[in-house]
Amino acid sequence: MKKTRNTRQRGVILGILRESHEHPTAEIIYREARRVLPNISLGTVYRNLNFLRDQGTVREIRPSEGGSSRFEGADTPHAHFHCLHCSALLDIPIPPALESLRFEEEEKISAVSQIDLHVLGSCSGCEAMAAN
Ligand SMILES: [Zn+2]
Ligand SMILES: [Zn+2]
Numbered sequence: 001m002k003k004t005r006n007t008r009q010r011g012v013i014l015g016i017l018r019e020s021h022e023h024p025t026a027e028i029i030y031r032e033a034r035r036v037l038p039n040i041s042l043g044t045v046y047r048n049l050n051f052l053r054d055q056g057t058v059r060e061i062r063p064s065e066g067g068s069s070r071f072e073g074a075d076t077p078h079a080h081f082h083c084l085h086c087s088a089l090l091d092i093p094i095p096p097a098l099e100s101l102r103f104e105e106e107e108k109i110s111a112v113s114q115i116d117l118h119v120l121g122s123c124s125g126c127e128a129m130a131a132n
Pocket of ligand 2: 023072078079080090091
């Protein structure tokens, strides 16, 4: 019985993440999930997100400037662009040159499982506002 409920909660949370391209915070996922599961708590959303992240189904993105973690369904590897002026978090490709670097040749590295690249700056929306 308990397992079924957990599976349903996880399914709803995953569905929200797969449909969103905004890298929602746990709070936003919670608000969305409540439309389908009115009794779900924020704690349950966090617990499920942690479970799915540990499982490798969901990626957690921690903003370098502090603030809430953002989440996304783990799909093809990509890097992230963070706007320093608003909450925009955009998917950008990992430069092929970076992927071809042989980090394992460094004396203190034995294996690389993932490249996690964060690029910080101004998004085009914030740039346009500053120009006015
Ligand atoms: Zn911005
Ligand atoms: Zn992303």
